[in-house]
Amino acid sequence: MMFSNKTFLITGIADEHSLAMYAAKEIINNGGKVVCTGLGVSRFHENLSDKAKSFLNKNFEDFKSSVHNSLGDAMVEILDVSLDENIEAFAQELAARNIKLDGFLHAIAMDKTIRKKEVKPLIDVTLDEFCDTMNVSAYSLIRVTHYLLKHDVLQSGASICSLSYIAAAKVTFHPYRNISIAKAALERITVELADELGRKHGIRVNAIRFSPYMGSKAGNATLKEEDVATSHKMSPLGNALPIDLAYEIAHLFRPESRITGEIRHVDGGYNITG
Ligand SMILES: NC(=O)c1ccc[n+]([C@@H]2O[C@H](COP(=O)([O-])OP(=O)(O)OC[C@H]3O[C@@H](n4cnc5c(N)ncnc54)[C@H](O)[C@@H]3O)[C@@H](O)[C@H]2O)c1
Incomplete structure (x- = not known):
């Protein structure tokens, strides 16, 4: 099978509707193994409010049970990419268990300037809001790769894939503002890393722009029904489905x-179009 003896890290699973979950299933269907990370309370979190703690705990429980239900005995770990120490400890944990990765999926995005489907005008975005979104949604691709290489977990010839959106390049019917800028950075990071890591380690780095999808937590928090309908109408084949994305991720992960x-x-x- 295509992924026999191959192991991939899958970030960004919140629940069974996460886009990353479809990718994980496709890897397993093709004989591969997955290591899954989810957002939760790590030993590196400091001064968390009770509200933040219970949000993170619930997130981790939902993540764990959906991995268990959909992916069986896949390894699960806490990873908050906004904490550098957490990323390094995670890479060290994989190294200690002698787990070598053949690639990973970056399926992480966060933008607090989108609330209840309303997007804050860019002109009002604060430095913190800008940097937090950039850190979690774009810079984390560099940082996760950095520590996986530092601890010799990511193998030569591995494949890295991240998830983007057309708004990285174009203002659409649903302007995303702050997160669009982070997606543009994510795509640029993809290209720079492809050159740097391709030459050094034979590692491939690609990004995929996917259709709007309301099934996930992030999609549901940001999109409106009419946005998805507009995109569906404008797309020659209609909106792509999560399984289409999973097939493409598997294709890019192909050894x-x-x-x-x-x-x-x-x-x-x-x-x-458009
Ligand atoms: N849903 C869509 O319409 C759509 C379209 C194109 C691209 N995407 C991208 O696909 C990816 C996955 O999104 P999804 O739609 O499956 O939603 P999702 O809510 O299932 O996934 C987003 C994930 O990001 C994780 N995350 C947020 N902050 C984090 C942090 N600090 N550390 C670690 N993880 C963190 C969340 O825990 C969650 O698992 C995102 O990059 C998103 O921008 C989504």
Whole structure:
């Protein structure tokens, strides 16, 4: 099978509706193994409010049970990419268990300027809001890769894939403002890392722009029904489905391919319209 003896890190599972969950299932269906990380309270969190603690605890419980129900005995770990020490400790934990990765999926985004589906005007975004979104949604791709390489967990020839959105390049019918800028950075990081890591380690780095999808927590918090309907109408094939995305991720994870530095579209052709 395509992924026999291959192990991939899957970040960004919140529950069974997360886009990352579809990718994890596809890897397992093709004979691979997955290590899954979810947001939770780590030993590196300090001064968490009770509210934040209970949010993170619930998040981790939902994550764990959905992994257990959908992926069986896959390894689960806490990873908050806003905490550098957490990323390094996670990489060290994998190294201690002698786990070698053949790639990883970055499926992490956060933007507190979108609340109850309303997007804050860019002109009012604070430095903290800007940097937090950039840190979690874009810079984390560099940092996770850095520590996985530092601790010799990410193997030569591995494949890295991250999830983006057309708003990285174009103002759409649903302007995302702050997160769009982080997605643009994520895509640029993808291209720079593809060059740097391709030459040094034969590691591939690609990003996929996916259709709007309301099934996930992030999608449901940001999108309105009419946005998804508009995109569906404008896309020659209609909106792409999570399974279409999972197939493309598996394709990019395929061992020994020579595809790198790509910003691909899995969007039913939305990108060619408008
Ligand atoms: N839903 C869509 O319409 C859509 C479209 C294109 C791209 N994407 C991208 O796909 C990815 C996954 O989103 P999804 O739609 O599956 O939603 P989701 O809510 O299931 O996933 C988002 C994940 O980000 C994680 N996360 C947030 N802050 C984190 C942190 N500090 N450390 C670690 N993890 C953190 C959350 O725990 C969650 O698992 C995101 O990058 C998103 O921007 C989504």
